Amino acid sequence: MSDIGQRKREHIDIVLSGSARHSAPAGFDAVHFQHNALPEADLGSIDLSTSFLGRKLRLPYLASSMTGGPDVAERINRAIAEAAQQLGFAMAVGSQRISLTTADRSGLGPELRRLAPDVPIYGNLGAVQLVHGMGLAEARRAVDELGADALILHLNPLQEALQQGGDWNWTGVEPAISALTRALPVPVIVKEVGSGISAAVARRLADCGVAAIDVAGAGGTSWAAVEGRRSASPAAEDLGDIFRDWGIPTARCLSDVHAALPLMPLIASGGIRHGLDAAKAIRLGATLTGQAAALLPAAMNGPEAVIAHVGAVARALRIACFATGSRNLAALRTAQLQ
Template sequence: MPKVTPTSARKADHIRINLEKEVRSGLTTGLENYNFIHQAIPEINLQDVELGVNFLGKSLKAPLLISSMTGGTEEAQQINQTLAAAAQKMGIAMGVGSQRAAIENPELAFTFQVRNVAPDILLLANLGAIQLNYGYTVDECHKAIDMIEADALILHLNPLQEAAQPEGDTNFKGLLAKIEKVCKTLHVPVIAKEVGWGISGMAARKLYEAGIAAIDVAGAGGTSWTQVEMHRAETQSQARLASAFL
């Protein structure tokens, strides 16, 4: 059994809390405010509609991504294997959860490795961008990519979650320049991803100028990671802080 580290223990907490607690965002996507205008005379043959796209050099049967969820704890292996098998069957893309736990403890790499069930999919590695301010370099990015035979790397951005997390990393100063260096150095595309609070137009522009190849906006409407961290809080003040953000 792999050694339990603080990072892998946190990942186990996240899975447990998502299964046992109510952690949905208090906000919706906003899509309920819009309706398509019905076209009663479409003048097309439905059989001619083609959903396939080319994205980051890979062909997808539909423009869909199973975005990053988990990894780094034994329970996560089956989750990632199941999601990857579904992605392979449907011909869509998948990103794994943050690989920090396996960078710290390579014995956990198997919890992220899914090429055995998904040899053909567009597969995205994943590290927290904030770790570039805590000792991570392009070398760790390469390790994450090689670990799972990935086609691209996600750098996820989660400042609000880190601020609410008991052990969060909260030095965001100078991070954009380090993201730019990663983009210029890596041999694969780099994707920026939020985790539930979206990416503004201004932030998207800065990321694009830094060399980011694609952006996963990951706005409101799903899991609220501040609500998850509220259930992990070590003090009442930490819990109150986390609960203030939907």
């Protein structure tokens, strides 16, 4: 296994252990819907479908990017792809850096499109890699290897700062994103990895021409804590704990970014626990809600487990619509809050 592959396998193990979560919440417990005791709606007929970047989805759900070494990535991605095809949600793969720089595709090849021909699949590269040896050619390959509908660029400056051998020089990343959005034939989505995107940064990304933003706020996995746990150095582990709760809570990111950019398609990830959180995220401005760590145990256990997990999210979301008198997601976006 390559050094990158080993690191990503360690990431999986740490996330599964539950030892690297933000201790601060994502902020959804402070959001309360006003109950509608006379909903005038049929629970079984509530429409959870949505459109995102020109593609219709039966559920407003994204299986968010997950890391994973060569021995588990294929299992994870196949399980998600099969479930996504059956239920009609979108999926994003983890970083394609391994498949672009080694002979190991780690489950990041055309088989995913064969398993999920009818749903959006999003590729993934680290934005900082655009100034460290990767560019348009690699981005095109990342898209072509998957038959991807869009490319996600992830922003992870805090993680890189705490990672042994991480990329510390982020000079030039913003213009590189701008150049890529102009040249790549598919939409570019930009996401954080758990520290959130502020309204000010979102405006800069909009000026770069990105098609959508995943706010990926604080409240779920803390990649500062993950890197601290990975380290063999007590000092580095202490540093990870110092920055464990660094970031903007997901609910605040959504409110602020949606207010600043009301027409920008948004994905809410970072501490989405269940379908009620998903409903609140949609009410705050999200088009899709994403889960990674919460979905990971199911993804490790196969497509049936993923179907069960996402089905439970959908059931709670549908009940939230019903209890607010919302017959579809458009109505949920205007539901009364307390």
